Amino acid sequence: MAIQRLTRxxxxxxxxxKQAHNHPDAAWVYQEVRKIxxxxxxxxxxxxxxxxxxxxxxxxLTRAGEATRYDxxxxxxxxxxxxxxxxxxxxxxxxxDVLSEVRSRFPHLEIKSASLEYHGLCEHCRGHLEx
Amino acid sequence: MAIQRLTRxxxxxxxxxKQAHNHPDAAWVYQEVRKIxxxxxxxxxxxxxxxxxxxxxxxxLTRAGEATRYDxxxxxxxxxxxxxxxxxxxxxxxxxDVLSEVRSRFPHLEIKSASLEYHGLCEHCRGHLEx
DNA sequence: ATACGTGCAAAGTGTTTGCTTATCT
DNA sequence: AGATAAGCAAACACTTTGCACGTAT
Numbered sequence: 001m002a003i004q005r006l007t008r009x010x011x012x013x014x015x016x017x018k019q020a021h022n023h024p025d026a027a028w029v030y031q032e033v034r035k036i037x038x039x040x041x042x043x044x045x046x047x048x049x050x051x052x053x054x055x056x057x058x059x060x061l062t063r064a065g066e067a068t069r070y071d072x073x074x075x076x077x078x079x080x081x082x083x084x085x086x087x088x089x090x091x092x093x094x095x096x097d098v099l100s101e102v103r104s105r106f107p108h109l110e111i112k113s114a115s116l117e118y119h120g121l122c123e124h125c126r127g128h129l130e131x
Numbered sequence: 132m133a134i135q136r137l138t139r140x141x142x143x144x145x146x147x148x149k150q151a152h153n154h155p156d157a158a159w160v161y162q163e164v165r166k167i168x169x170x171x172x173x174x175x176x177x178x179x180x181x182x183x184x185x186x187x188x189x190x191x192l193t194r195a196g197e198a199t200r201y202d203x204x205x206x207x208x209x210x211x212x213x214x215x216x217x218x219x220x221x222x223x224x225x226x227x228d229v230l231s232e233v234r235s236r237f238p239h240l241e242i243k244s245a246s247l248e249y250h251g252l253c254e255h256c257r258g259h260l261e262x
Numbered sequence: 263a264t265a266c267g268t269g270c271a272a273a274g275t276g277t278t279t280g281c282t283t284a285t286c287t
Numbered sequence: 288a289g290a291t292a293a294g295c296a297a298a299c300a301c302t303t304t305g306c307a308c309g310t311a312t
Contacts (some may be wrong), residue, residue, distance in 0.1 A: 004284050005291060026276080041294045048292095062194040065302080066136060067276060076235070081238060096229050098247060100210070103180040104279060105224055109211060112251040120222055135266060136311050157301080172269045177302060179267095196277080198301060 012036040013048040024127045058088040061088060080118035082107060084125035091118070094114035143167040144179040148189060149203045154219040156198035192219060211249035215256035222249070 016032045016075040024032070030045045049070060052058045061079065062085060069088065071079075079093040098114045147163045148155065153161070161176045180201060183189045190202040192210065200219065202210075209222040229245045 007292065009293070010280070026166060028308095039294075043278075043295075044293055050278095060195070062193075062195040063277095064191070064199070068195070080237075080242060085241070089240065091186070091233060091237060096227070096232060098227050098229060099249075101220060101227060102224060102249060106211075108254045108257075109220065109251040110257045111211060111249050114249050115246060116245060116247045117243050118230075118233060118242050121241040123239045124168060126239075126241045138267065138311070140268070171267075172271095174270075174303075175268055196300095 007042055009033075009037055009040050010048050012039055012040070013045060014052060014057065014072075017049075017052075017070050020072070023061060023069040024069050025069045027067065029070070063090075078116060078118065080122070080123055083119055084121055084123035084128075087122055089122055139168055140171050140175050141165075141172070141179050141182075144176060145188065145203075148180075148183075148201050151203070154192060154200040154202050156200045158179060158198065160201070209247060209249065211251055212251035213256055214250055215259075217253055218253055220223070220253055 011035045013029060014037070016029050018103060020028070020032070022028070024047060026042070027034055027044045029049065030040070030042050033040050033045060038128055047060065049060075053070070057072070061071055063069070063081065066086075068079050071088075071090075073090060074108055078093060078095060080089045080091055081087075082089065095116065098116060099111060102114075103111050143164045144160060147160050147167070151159075151163070152161070152226055157180060158174070159173070161173050161179065164171050164176060180189065180191075184191050184201070187205060188203070190205055192199070192200045192202055194212065197217075202219075202221075204221060207226055209224060209226060211220045211222055212218075213220065226247065229247060230242060233245075234240075234242050
């Protein structure tokens, strides 16, 4: 399901997420997109984000109980979530091979992919917690 | 924050999750616990599950958009989610070391832990999809 | 006795959806 | 022209919370 029509709204949503450096959620995108398309609706933002995810332009990041956030960097990389400030930090590194061992160990399952993320403190919060 | 009082409700909730073999969510626990404590409220189930998680008796499993499910098996193990039927399969295996490499690569971050889960097809669904 | 827990219902949050109107191609 | 998208508001699913009453210790 590709984007069939490149409307003002869709251009704006994609633009906003691409420019963003904070892995924004739908509410943040909505707020920002309204500066470009003032009467866009939140429903459209959600629908557009879904479409962009389906097409592979965005990666959705889901966190327990919190709103889904979106990453316009679709190159293979990992994330660390700062447990203090909630920021999501991109880790530009190879994704470790966590599949082959598990696959050979559980041959009756068809393991297609793995998801991996890290938790800890970002540089800023780490410094602030020093006593 | 330990359980301060061991009420009927708390006993029942813990019992139900321990007996369950399906990584149940709050609604399922609620439905089952009502067979033991018929007038327990859903709010109490949520509150009790939270408490049990805080105490380390349960591990919460969160999935994009779906209800949080709970695992009474707190030994270190991994999960695979079947993308067909949604079942969560326990993988009793060592958790691969995904920390040391990333830690040495990003020394300015304090990486405390990682979360890792697998996606694919369980034995049953795999068979059913054969053409 | 008294702090802590429960039941109930209402409120919250994030997200989806039905429907009519507008718009891209 | 005709299919697809947008706007709006209502509905949704899951979870949390305020408050008065109940109960374990």
